[in-house]
Amino acid sequence: MAPLLAVRGLHKRFAVGSGGAKRFVHAVNGVDLDVAAGETHGLVGESGSGKSTVGRLILRLIEPDAGTARFADVDLFALRGAELRAVRRRMQLVYQDPASSLDPRWTARDLVAEPWAIGGLYDAAERRRRVDALLERVGLDPAQADKRPAAFSGGQLQRIGIARALALEPDLVICDEPVSALDVSVQGQIINLLADLQAERDLAYLFIAHDLGVVRHVSDRVSVMILGRIVETGTRDEVFDRPAHPYTQALLAAMTSDDPADLHARIRPGEPPRPTDPPSGCPFRTRCPWAQAVCAAEMPALEERGQGHPVACHFADAVASGMVPAVNRAEA
DSSP states (O other), rough: OOEEEEEEEEEEEESSSSSOOOEEEEEEEEEEEEEEETTTEEHHHHHHHHHHHHHHTTSSSOOOHHHHETTEEEEEEOOHHHHHHHHHTEEEESOOOHHHHHHHTTTTHHHHHHHHHHHHHHOOHHHHHHHHHHHEEEEOGGGTTTSSSGGGGGHHHHHHHHHHHTTTTOOEEEESSSSTTTTTHHHHHHHHHHHHHHHHHHHHHEEEEEHHHHHHOOOEEEEOOOOOOEEEEEHHHHHHHHHOOOHHHHHHHHHOOSSSHHHHTTTOOOOOTTTTTSSSSSSSSOOOOOHHHHHHHHHOOSSSSSSSBBBOOHHHHHHTTTOOOOOOOOOO
């Protein structure tokens, strides 16, 4: 079966500075991504890797420079006007910061009902009934529906945001760091709520996060991004149990140990490259302890090289087995 969402060759760059000092950041640089109906695809990477930009491009909140995105076999980037609005009903977004994503002047009832008001759906009595049912389903007391956001905790606000995203009964929900702004004690509750809703409604999630622990818990498939590129992708077990890109291994080392030495052993000292001045070849090579001369000369393709899943590393099969020789580093 074709995936619910199929993204190919997605590109987006942003201009920074002005006049002669203007430079460009390639926030998304040739991304391919599939999300199947009913599955969760985790998209992970450091801050600034381009994860959130991918989500916003898919929703057409910003326009791509190149590439295609097909949703339910419809070309998203070719749609305009009423056709685009109709498809957007089937794709929704849960924001990272629930407080800033909700209008502080509106009540919870108004916020959840707004998608129906925009679409001219249902009369006032039916909207009230549906709001109460949605709030109850996400774990909120419908008696609180006439309160404004200031009266709710962060976790409660995210539940309102989830209810709002579900109002139009979407097929795909893009979750952009949906728990990173919440207390640890609340994160598990929201993750469990999202999982229950997915099972009930056969939702597909594109789950964007930098917390690999959360991504491992929720995802069926995982893609790893750095400087606008996906450098490793596969099933959850393939990526977490058999990582074959040095960048993925470094991220996992940071997740599984409190000892900074574990991370530093896998990443060369120094700051990450500036997005306006990325390194030639592999975007991780300036911090990779296994970088060779070829890593500077050529960006490796995202493909299977004997390690069992696609990885953008010239030495992926050897990296996966820990056999990469530390030679030619000066040339890299």
